[in-house]
Amino acid sequence: MSASTIRAPQIITEAVAADMANPLFEDAQYRILIVRLSPFRDVESSYTHLVLFDETRRALPKAYIDFAFMPNLPHRKALSMENRPWFFGRASNRNAIEFNMLLISCAFSLELLNIPWLLTQSGIPFSRQERLKKEEQPFLFLGGSSAVCSGSLVKIGDNKVIDSIVDAMFFGEGEGRISEIVRIAAEDSKTGLSKPSIIAHIASEVEGFWPCDSSFVCTRALFAQRPAVLTSPIMLNSENADSIKLAITAGCIGHCTFCLEGWDRRPFIEKPVEDLSKSAIMLKRASGASDVELFSYNFNMHKHIIQLIQIFGRYFMHVSMMSQRLDILSKKPEILIAELAAGKRSFTLGIEGISERIRNYYQKGISEKQIWTSIAKILENRAREIKLFFIISGFENGSDLEEFEHFCDRLAHHKIETHSVTRIIVSAGYLVRLPFTPLQFAPLQGDRALMESIASALCNSCKQANLEFRLASSFEDYWMDQLLSLGGTIANDWLQTCPENGFIYDLHVSTRASKSLCAYFEKQSCFSQLLQEKPHTYRPNFYFIESDRHWEMLAALYDQSLDYLNYRNHRNLYTEKQADSSISLEAKKTIEIIEAQQEAKAHFPSILVKISESDALAFSTPAYERTWLLRTLSTLVPNSERGLFYCNLQLPNYGWGSAIPISPTSMVCKSRVGLSGLKYFAIYGPDKTNMKKVMNLAAMALKNARGVGSILNSDSYSGSTAFLEDIEVIQELPKAEVCRLSFCIPANKSRLINEALEEWLYESNLHFTLKKDGTSIIYHTSSVYNTNRALRYIKYKTISTNLCLSLCIGKKANLSLLADILYKKCAIEKTIFRIDGWDLNAIDLDDLGPV
């Protein structure tokens, strides 16, 4: 382990690694690295990498599958100091070049800047031709929601692909296809087939797979049972591990002219309620999560959304939902009531156009009346916050801005009149004309002064109305995104220079990078064409994945948008039926059940358990540890997930928070400190008696596990769930003034252990006596100082190849400091303190047995 690892969140702990079920790296038949191009912090709520893991693991049970993420800034600095590449396997600590295949997920165009870094630092050539000649070079396959905007990875000459930064791309929905890709590649590699032949073989079998070669074409892949639901995701050690997503729909009925998602994931389809109901319990059992997000571009598009809220509410503590269509919200009053009943207090609404004219240009399909009906209802129901999203196209004129100003004023007045406490956040971003949408034909808007003046006018309108305003992205980010997305292959040469120029993407791009790309584009002869409105015959990179008819339809829609923009067509876009304010009896009943569920959850009884957990859990985030315990109980006692909703780590009594850091904020400063052993949890569920029964059954199952025919050896009880050592229901938390801990360090690192311990004692302002007792060394803070609340004693001795230490600490102990000193003096990167017990008083030293 290197010094740089401390700078990074430990995404893959020993417990996570157990669930990943990798063989030894050297023994693996095939090695796959799943690469995310942004820091984990930014992608942890996305589940693309989890889908990739699930697909590859199912296809290749004996492969070594690992994750690489763009490191955060402190981690990048530390890695660079050590001359190590930024992208490496977080489980294996291996360089990307040591894998057979890299599956790169690209979520948006700006992430493309980081791909050349991945290659150059890993010793992987930029040239596909060069890579394909070398068997030892990994395959580089790229997919993700932004694959169609990744033309800059490909180099064109004489209207043909002459080279590429990746070996192949995947367009469309990867579920079912990724497993085929990796299976064919792994099997063909065994037969000694050449790399170009393997790629050609995959292309011949897998829809959506394009080998970055003009002699191939492909079509956009759609998963047969869409939307794909991931019911047993690998659980990574994240701060938000207890919140999980499940897709309820695919695509969108909206087809707004700017929205790539709507066009790329068409057609819209919803998962039947019965399927989702089965998936809900499977997901709860496999994940142990307490919260579920019903994932959809617009969750209220699912016809049975209210029923789904109620079904998922049966199993999960919280059911959350993000974006929803405003028109549906205004037409179906029962949806808002159900959302509020389920505890939703924050609302996100995309209005997009600042005026009716601009909304028509976007073909957003919502009317002013619908906007007001929805917002008014949310404000009246005292939601915590409402976020309104707008997009600045550059076409906004004086009357559009005036309309927006009136909108803000009206909003402010309504807020005052209704005494609403709702926080209103207005967010605006610049319109990127994306390929594969009708607005790909539109002229680009690179006039910074114009765009910023519109943003500033919106900001002023908000300020005057006392509304919060946020600009979602800087002009640099917007313009670079625009040039890369639509400029595509033109940007290939520039993209390759990113590492040498120090251009990266981490939340935003630098002004220097943006200026450099602009200067580069200005030198290209085709730049003026790119800036202008495009003819109907215009096709972006990778146009072959769609049919001619589709392109014609996009062009026709663009023309229609222009008509709306230029008032050539005043046709009302909305067939506004009188909204039916009545709520069906069935919906009312469902809402009553949701309300009853929430009421019950607010008063769930809890029981206390004492558990013993293995060192594999030591560096878990609180959220991960909670999910681990609940899914372990589900494994030990089948069906128990129905009665266990939430759990929470507890400390014996007040005052232990700084000595035993367990809260998410203290996790940051305990990065060298791991805690395992004896812990207490409060577990919440509807029925106390049932929960106690589950715990007793779990304890029995664990006991049996140690007998003959151990379940620990069975398939169903493996991975991280095998790390629960013991569980017992207790009546109350102990009152503890001291905590007994133990930890071991390799004997060969213990040369300066006395110096380290004495520095810690000195820094902690503790006086001590040192004594030798047989083979043990004991530091004792003498009785005169026994009033100290930091440490009573440390005792250690060498056992086999380890130096084993016992500590008896008080509430003022600083374990983080001890871990830091052990790192400094003894090169112990991280220390696992195992909690052996909690007591009211320290045991008399004379009673101490051998350590």
Ligand code: SF4
């Ligand atoms: S912007 Fe929203 S409503 Fe419009 S197509 Fe995209 S996802 Fe659908």
